[in-house]
Amino acid sequence: MSEQKHPDNARREFLTQGAKLAAGVSLASGVMLYGVAQAKPADEAVTSKVRWGMLIDTNKCTSGCDACVKGCNDWNGLKGHGRPSTDAQWMRKVDLRNKATGSVHSLPMLCQHCENPPCVDVCPTGASFKRPDGIVLVDKHICIGCRYCMMACPYKARSFIHEEVTDQRPHAPRGKGTVEACTMCVTRVDEGQQPACVEACNADGHKAILFGDLNDPNSEIAQTVKTYATTAIRADLGLNPGVRYRGI
Amino acid sequence: MKRFTKLFHTAVLVLTMSAPVLAAAGGRVPMPQLPEAKGDQCVEDTDVMRRKHMDYLMVHRDKTMREGVRTPKHSLKECLECHASPQEEAAAGQDEGQHFCKSCHMYAGVKIDCFECHATKPEKTATFHPIVTPGMEYSKAAHQPAGELLNRLAGASEQTGATE
Numbered sequence: 001m002s003e004q005k006h007p008d009n010a011r012r013e014f015l016t017q018g019a020k021l022a023a024g025v026s027l028a029s030g031v032m033l034y035g036v037a038q039a040k041p042a043d044e045a046v047t048s049k050v051r052w053g054m055l056i057d058t059n060k061c062t063s064g065c066d067a068c069v070k071g072c073n074d075w076n077g078l079k080g081h082g083r084p085s086t087d088a089q090w091m092r093k094v095d096l097r098n099k100a101t102g103s104v105h106s107l108p109m110l111c112q113h114c115e116n117p118p119c120v121d122v123c124p125t126g127a128s129f130k131r132p133d134g135i136v137l138v139d140k141h142i143c144i145g146c147r148y149c150m151m152a153c154p155y156k157a158r159s160f161i162h163e164e165v166t167d168q169r170p171h172a173p174r175g176k177g178t179v180e181a182c183t184m185c186v187t188r189v190d191e192g193q194q195p196a197c198v199e200a201c202n203a204d205g206h207k208a209i210l211f212g213d214l215n216d217p218n219s220e221i222a223q224t225v226k227t228y229a230t231t232a233i234r235a236d237l238g239l240n241p242g243v244r245y246r247g248i
Numbered sequence: 249m250k251r252f253t254k255l256f257h258t259a260v261l262v263l264t265m266s267a268p269v270l271a272a273a274g275g276r277v278p279m280p281q282l283p284e285a286k287g288d289q290c291v292e293d294t295d296v297m298r299r300k301h302m303d304y305l306m307v308h309r310d311k312t313m314r315e316g317v318r319t320p321k322h323s324l325k326e327c328l329e330c331h332a333s334p335q336e337e338a339a340a341g342q343d344e345g346q347h348f349c350k351s352c353h354m355y356a357g358v359k360i361d362c363f364e365c366h367a368t369k370p371e372k373t374a375t376f377h378p379i380v381t382p383g384m385e386y387s388k389a390a391h392q393p394a395g396e397l398l399n400r401l402a403g404a405s406e407q408t409g410a411t412e
């Protein structure tokens with residue numbers, strides 16, 4: 001009897017091995033194969049076990065390249081009217097120049113998907129909200145277009161839709177009189193894909209944007225933010241954005 | 249007398265048969281023109297759907313938006329997948345009576361604002377399941393000739409129908 005393995009222990013061992021397999025395959029010391037993010041089953045609600053984030057490496061981002069912006073506009077069906085002051089803009093390229101050193105960096109600016117989002121604090125209807133997995137969205141069904149969130153956002157990440165929209169894409173409903181911003185391509189993420197900007201940047205060969213689960217210690221993004229110095233823009237505000245930058 | 253009764257009945261019958269024509273001529277709201285749906289069976293029975301589709305859509309809307317539940321059943325996107333006319337010209341203009349949702353709501357005198365934001369026609373036929381979700385390149389390609397595949401399928405079924 002004493003030689004026999006306790007059933008609970010056997011189960012525990014099996015689970016531990018399973019966890020090791022799920023964590024990633026180690027090829028050699030220091031070389032890891034990261035598993036592709038698994039899509040959650042479609043009928044399951046998102047949980048706070050996951051926190052989606054992005055890490056943008058400004059050393060790999062090229063000034064003048066706007067592949068990510070194009071990818072975003074394309075996937076979400078954003079079409080301008082040739083009026084930049086009022087056209088919807090979910091993502092924009094910004095060039096930064098350090099006056100003291102003269103160094104120039106280029107980076108995409110988008111909704112930073114804060115842990116403590118000011119847009120959610122000020123929304124009078126509850127339309128601006130944060131999903132448990134950290135993605136900050138506008139529920140356009142109940143948005144009244146007051147634009148408080150646009151004023152509250154320190155990143156100028158949101159746009160108000162001034163004109164009627166036609167030919168929307170089925171996965172990205174958009175309409176006049178509501179506020180919108182980067183959704184981190186939530187429909188793609190729910191299906192286990194990467195956001196459109198990440199895919200566009202990778203397709204262009206820059207690979208400047210890393211997308212993944214910040215809560216999973218074995219994910220590539222979590223490992224990278226753990227190993228290298230990364231920056232949250234306006235970290236002084238204590239918003240803990242899900243989008244972080246490297247090299248600025 | 250018998251002949252008169254017969255004549256009277258015929259007259260009533262003729263009037264009844266021509267009622268829709270007369271009604272249309274008199275400016276009545278035309279009957280909804282529903283495009284044929286894909287598949288054999290809707291997600292619920294037809295009489296349930298007629299009365300309760302708005303409730304199903306409302307519940308599913310919040311589950312999808314807030315919780316990220318993306319099951320095709322009861323989703324507006326899936327309604328359009330099966331019911332919206334694949335012909336672009338028919339589906340595009342919401343004021344045209346051919347759109348599945350629009351034509352019935354016009355008849356019932358209901359004004360909805362779903363399509364102020366939501367797409368009025370499906371973009372691609374297979375979606376929702378991660379395995380069959382096409383990549384960006386595919387969707388880009390599908391963006392221009394939307395409904396081409398559906399048209400081809402419709403054409404094929406017409407042909408088979410003719411041979412039968």
